[in-house]
Amino acid sequence: MNFEFSDEQELLREQARGFLAEHCPPTAVRAVLDGDADYDAALWQKIVEMGWTATVIPEEFGGLGLSYLELVVIAEELGRSVAPVPFSSSVYLATEALMACGSQEQKEKWLPLLAAGEAIGTFALAEGNGRPSVKSLTTRMDGSGLNGRKLPVADGRAADFAVVVGSSQSGDGASWYLVELDQDGVSRETVRTLDFSRGHAVVEFKNANAELLGGEGAGWAATERLLDRAAVLFAWEQVGLADAAMIQARDYAMGRYAFGRAIASYQAIKHKLANMYVKNTLARSNCYYGAWALNTDSAELPLAAATARVGAIKAAVFAAEENVQTHGGMGFTWEFDCQFYYRRAKLLGVNVGSEGYWQDRLVTAYEQNNAA
């Protein structure tokens, strides 16, 4: 047993952190937040050049064939820098979906493009308010094509294709459909979200050309498996973000004086920070377990993923909220960067299912483990 990253993985972390400090400073996040772009295209191009989009794609499909332990290191650093890029949609979701269920032909077509950053993919599940289920899906495949409306779709405008969860043509449960988004049957519009440093869209399908990805009727089980895997990767982004927000709060409290002394010397502030540290540490340790389970495709993955995800949602949201609080009035201004963490933590907290959803999945996985 060994509960730490290898020296090589630590080296990768250092490189990633240095790279993002240079190419994704707060001004880069702010530029996307203030502007009209869906993402930071220059940063994305550099990330592609670093090979990050190719990390876990097998070499035969143009990838680097590295492990998920390398990918989680990158995820943590992307979370730390609140990077405004479509990495999670394309890498944690679309790439994973293709590797899990794609035919040889589909993999040969798309994985090299994803690895090289020549295509961006996304995953389209939600159809408006509420928790999606097989029964709730109104997007449907029929003889004339795919019809329906997905809202919100992360990176829906930036993406070249989407893996869409829809009702099966046969009427038998849900299926996955691979849909190229630049076609007459697809319309996309920007959706404003609370974190507009990340692009979201509403995507409508009208008799759109779509091909089955994976088995007819196998889409819901595939969705749950995909979400388990993505949950671990999202959790690592959240842990990176939580750490950054904690450090920002600590540093501000050290330099801010009230009643003649640094506010960092007041126990009310120290205990707030200690609480962040505790939540972050528990979340990080659970993320280690998640990373290992993901990397080894362990039978414990559903439990490990939900555990990592629940802890990471709590840690990131708490650190982001209390970071603003520690800054006082300045934290509430547009000018200060506290808002980046505050926005992104909440966005990440619902992106692949809410805390409540993952708490329920956790207990279900616990029950299944006990029954096994």
Next chain:
Amino acid sequence: MDFNDTQEEAAFRAEAAAWLKANVPSQEELAGLDEIAAAKLWQKRKYDAGWACIRWEKQFGGREANAIEQVIWNQEEAKYNTPGGVFVIGQGMAAPTLMTWGKPEHHERFLPKLASGEEIWCQLFSEPAGGSDLAALRTKAERDGDDWVINGQKIWTSGAHYSDYGILVVRTDPNVAKHKGLSYFFLDMKSPGVEIKPIKQLTGGANFNEVYFTDVRIPDSQRLGEVGQGWQVALTTLMNERAAIGGGGAGVNVDVAYRIASEVMIDDKPAIEDSAVRAKLADWYVQESGLRFTGYRSMTAMSRGEIPGPENSIGKLVGAPKTQEMASFCMDLLEMSGAIWDENLSKEAGLLQLTYMGAPGGRIAGGTDEIMANIIAERVLGMPQEPRMDKGMSFSEVPTGSN
């Protein structure tokens, strides 16, 4: 990163499991023995077979196991309900302090009997006027020839009444700043002038004590560290204390809460189907699992030669309030019967109430929740201390209150 055993680790686990299976004392064997006798029986059996304090040097009774082997051993032993809490202070706190600050003759004399459980140790730190502010302690030691003469009072001393030895921090110089006037000793608890009075706890039990010292003589050879260096020596003990008390999955944990939630009903359905109940259990599972893996990570760090640091405060800071919340929640699940503490009338009575009543002690012993949070903020995150009114004063000038 690999959560699975290596081949060597798997072999070690198999060996440990086989030995435990053959040697864990049966209920019949322990029948009629009190807590101390049962714990000593089990500890001696482990010691004789080389399974006591396995990370210690062989000459002191250990097997020079590495940190990961310690994790494996703990996992395997935890599968059984074995007696042993009485050795936590001696093996977990006094022994590391002796190893760091004691002389070779101390090691040879005391470590083997600590490992074998033949001698039990207690910790004489807290005083009526020195709890969270431990360095405010007043028990004094005055030099007299080769001895020191001790006068004063300690409090909250767990197990003083059955301990053979104690570790002790006293004031040797009241005319310097409070942290600088302390020295650290160990003593025979049967020394003349030591008087032990039990304190009845809110649980109704009496595991801890007041200990009075009247002209108690301790040879200078039982001093650890230099005169005036007692605070640094005490910190060695306290760091190990926080690691030793740890999270503790004992008592009411997620497995217990899950079982109860599966058995009791809310609106004619098992409580476990209620989403609010599931959310709570999930959160506690995250904490339990997070503490377990944080402990494993710290073991990996130790196996690379790092020493346990202030980050170990997290186990107690999370574990103690969690235990209290879970016991409280489980009683709520029983609704109006939650109050019943009579095994004849309620199947769940006993564990829940005992855990709940004992929980405040866990949040106070070895540093309160608030002190743990200060330690994390100051020593892990590098935040400044609160200004201290006694800073720079000699101890004799420090103001005192009425409580």
